[in-house]
Amino acid sequence: MLESFYPVTAIIFMTVLSMVFILFTACFYIFYISLLSVHRLYLTPHSLTNRYKVNKQMLNKKSLVAFLTIAIIGIAAMALGCTSPTPTATPLPNASPTAAPVSGTIKVVGSTSVQPYATDLSDKFTEKYPNAIAQVSGGGSGAGIKAAQDGTAQIGMSSRELTQAEKDSGLKETVIAYDGIAIVVNNANAVSDLTTAQIKDIFAGNITNWKDVGGSDAAITVVTREAGSGTRTAFQEIVMGKVNITTGAVVQSSTGGITQTVAGDRNAIGYISYGSLDNSVKALKVNGVVPSTSTIKDKTYKIQRPFLYVTKGEPTDAVARAFIAFTLSPEGQAILASGKLVTV
Template identity: 40%
Template sequence: MLKTVIRLLALGVCISFSVQAKETVTVVGSTSVSHIMDVLADTYSSTHKDTTIEVQGIGSTAGINAVKQGAAEIGMSSRVISSAELDDNYKAITIAHDGIALVVNKANPLTNLTREQLIGIYQGKITNWKSINGKDLDMAVVSRENASGSRFSFEHFMGLTKQVSGFTVSNISPRVLVVSTNGMVKSLVSRNEHAIGYVSLGSVDDSVKALSYDNVLPTAANIESGEYKIARPFLLMFKQKGLANDAQQFIKFVLSNQAQSIIKDKGYVAIDKKA
């Protein structure tokens, strides 16, 4: 083949080779949203062979900033995006609703926590499981990093914030162990009978035990009905204008009946089911 090409070139014959380049859409942000976005990306790419969807879980705030800095086409957020972050140049859409589940080690006998107990645990006022009818074990309390949408939503819902010089800051105990992903929370809790943490409902598996909150189980049905209160939206953020066609088509897919059925099957509340 190579010899033939060389002969043709020597004869002045112009040869062109056409290779179809794959388009890449970068989707970055919330590690909670990335859990389902990975599944949606794989499903989309299986029928759109010319497009690669790259999903990176780096935190909600980092995802928002990546879109604004032009480092990603689509940002994922598991917290409400402020008007200052959004402005007129960007758009945010809801793709699902999720709960934040309280998780403990499977050997922990507790099945429920009240709002008052949970606030006391994260502010360091309750430090031993025995004081809330558990085992005589010191608590190992786990939270997410500051850029996490899960942490933002959890702390704002629980009132675990305070005002300092006009800024809203975290009001949890400095002794709380901070980790960067849902997976790390689950790993710590699954290996430590003392531990408690919180994760996206869709990330809960049999490695940990999810607790009721104020006697309501964290389930998609209870989020949909409004009974389970620790809930938040899953959002995608992108430019209002100039968004590449491949990214537009992927967003259209995420809002489709097919994708919303996948979202529901994975334990989240689909947007067409949320009042």
């Protein structure tokens, strides 16, 4: 600061000194011309010649005054230009502030349907915030809700809505996207369309042979998710209602487990997240409507549910808040949309 102070002070001092010197010289010159004019006008014989000379000198005097005035103004302007501080750039109203540093590690636990999306989001999140990590793991929606409740995870993942009792306990849900539940069969299965009533009867164990719904004469293998799964809970509420899934069903603990079982059994039927659907299995039409992003969005495909983040009240952890905000940002929503989810 001192290094910049002294040169500026010197400039100001020299400028002021120069102005004083010029003013002094101008005043002395004007005084001298005035005395000389008086002497020639009143102390010597008046003549036209003398009057002409005096008028010329007066004109020269006015010219000098004008010149000196301009010079002084110029010097003053230069002084102000030299001593004025450099203006600070004012940010534009629409300019985005630099993101505040975020650092630390959080746990994101729960739904295996949400898990692959949260993993992709976590990777991009860490690219944006190199010192922040979101550790994502599965376990099912029930495990995620419990982890958020007891504080073993900052964020729980759920593929079902919270119950009123869970909300009353202080849990908060944040919808991050919407997903369909696809009814899947083996690629070799000739059946392509079922009604909601037929699906319900198959999973209840009332329809046990594919020939009863237009397929081959073969026993149906029912594959379901474990109790506590968000996908199972949503399927139970939307399709089964108060009717239980048959106890003879094969139980899998993940979306991938159901996909693998159905892909390996030509007589199997199961249900998975539409976003996790791949070519290893075939998705059935339900009531004539094929599951797709557009039919989920316009709700013509009825078997659908929200994907949620669950927290214990408003999250206090800075990384958790940043991760949720990133998920809901245009960048985060684009990641979810690329995985066949309907964004919020």
